[in-house]
Amino acid sequence: MNTNNYYDVIVSGVGSMGAAACYYLAQRNIKVLGIDQFDIPHEQGSHAGQSRIIRKAYFENPDYIPLLKRAYENWKRLEDRSGAKIYYQTGLLYHGRPDHPIISGTKDAAALYDIELDPLDAGETKSRFPQFRLPDDFISFIEPDAGFVTAERSVLTYKSESLKMGAAIKTNEKVIEWKKGPDGIKLTTDKNIYFCKKLIITAGAWAGKLIPGLKADLRVTRQTLAWIRSKNDASFTLGNFPCWLVAPEDKGGIYYGFPILPANEFSGPVGLKIAHHYPHATADPDNVDRNINTRDEEEIRAILRDYFTITDIEIAGWKTCLYTNTKDEDFIIDFLPGHDKDVAIACGFSGHGFKFVSVVGEILADLAQNGKTNLPIGFLRLDRDRLK
Ligand SMILES: Cc1cc2nc3c(=O)[nH]c(=O)nc-3n(C[C@H](O)[C@H](O)[C@H](O)COP(=O)(O)OP(=O)(O)OC[C@H]3O[C@@H](n4cnc5c(N)ncnc54)[C@H](O)[C@@H]3O)c2cc1C
DSSP: OOGGGEEEEEEEOOSHHHHHHHHHHHHTTOOEEEEOSSOSSOSSSSOOSSEEEEOSOOTTOGGGHHHHHHHHHHHHHHHHHHOOOOEEOOOEEEEEOTTSHHHHHHHHHHHHHTOOOEEEOHHHHHHHOTTBOOOTTOEEEEETTOEEEESHHHHHHHHHHHHHTTOEEEOSOOEEEEEEETTEEEEEESSOEEEEEEEEEOOGGGHHHHSTTOGGGOEEEEEEEEEEEOTTGGGGBBTTBOEEEEOOSSSSSEEEEEOBOOTTTSOSOOSEEEEEESOOSBOBTTBOOOSOOHHHHHHHHHHHHHHBOOOSOEEEEEEEEEEEEOTTSOOEEEEOTTSTTOEEEEEOOTTOOGGGHHHHHHHHHHHHHHSOOSSOOGGGOTTOGGGO
C-alpha cells in the first residue's frame, strides 16, 4: 500500500459542507484529504451566488434551533481565525398574513427559544420600507439577529484555513467509486486510488450517485437567482435595506432577497438579489439547463410587480444553482448503514442548508473522529419515517 495515499479521513465533495468538514478535521490534527470534481468554489453545485440567508426563528422545525445557535458561534470563530468577513447582520424583514404557516411558525419558534422578533405596524412598515407594496392584511416583523452569510467566500475560507492546518485537498478530480474492505476504505478517482479509515460523503446534488440506495430519496432541482437594477438602487444598498422574505398566498415556498452588495467587496453580479425558495424543475446535476427561460424571468418580474414599488427594472444577472431535496425537506446527517460507522453522509439540504455549514462541519468531524456527536441531530437520521 502506498502510505502517501493513506488518510485517516477522506471527504468526498469539498463544497459547502465538505470544506467545513475538512477544516474541523484538520483543526483536530487528523490526516484528512478532501477531493472535489471541480475548482473550489465553483458554480455547478449549490453554493454559487454570493450570499445565503441566516436566521434563527426556524419555522421549518424548531429542532434546528440548537444547531443554529452553534452555527452562529462557529461562523464567528471562523471569522476570528481567518479575518474574513462571513456574517452580515442586516436583520431579516418578514411579510405575510398572520395565519400563514411561515409567519405563525416563525413566531412560535421564536417564542419557544426566546428569539427576538420586532413587530412593525402597517404605518411603520410603509414609512421605513417604502420599497414594498403589501396587501392590507399582511403583517411585518424583523428578526434583528438574522442576515446573510457569504457563500463562495465561506467555502474558500474553509479550504484555505484547512490547507494551512495541514489538510490535503485535490481539485478537478472526480470520485468514481468507493468500497469498504477488510483493511479500510478504497476510493477510486479519475486520477488516483486512495485509502482511508473513515469516509465522509458530502457530494451535494451528486449524493444520489455516490451513496448506494439513496438516489430515490433525493430529488435534485434546478433553481435560479436574479439580480435586479432599477432607478431605486440607492434605497436597496447594504446598510440601507435588510434581507427580507414574503410568504406568498398564491404559491408555495418563500420569496426572499438580499440588499445590493458593494462591487468592491463582492464578486458580481451587482443588484438586488431575488429568488423563490421552492423546489423547481427536476434536474440531473451532470446535465443542467443553465439558460434562462421566459418562465424564470416571468416569475421574478411577478414578485417585483406584486410586492415592490420599484420601476424601470432591468435584470442585471442570473445564476442557476441546485437544490437536493428530501421528501420532508429535512437534511440527512447520519452513518451509512452496513459500514460500521466508517462512512458518514450529509446530504439532502433541501435549499436551506448553507446557514448550517459551520455546525455541519463540526458534526461530521465528530462522527468521523468519535463515532458520535453531542450535537442534537437525531431528527436528521436516515431511517426516519417521513423520508420514505
Ligand atoms: C439558489 C439557492 C439559494 C439558496 N439559498 C439559501 C439560503 O438563503 N440560506 C441557506 O441556508 N441555504 C440556502 N441554499 C442552500 C445551500 O446553499 C445548500 O443547502 C448547500 O450549499 C448544500 O451544500 P452541499 O455541500 O450539500 O453541496 P455543494 O456545496 O454543491 O457541495 C457538493 C460538492 O460535492 C462535489 N462532488 C459531488 N460529487 C463528486 C464526485 N463524484 N467527486 C468529487 N466531488 C464531487 C461537488 O463538486 C460539490 O463541490 C440555497 C441554495 C441554492 C441553490
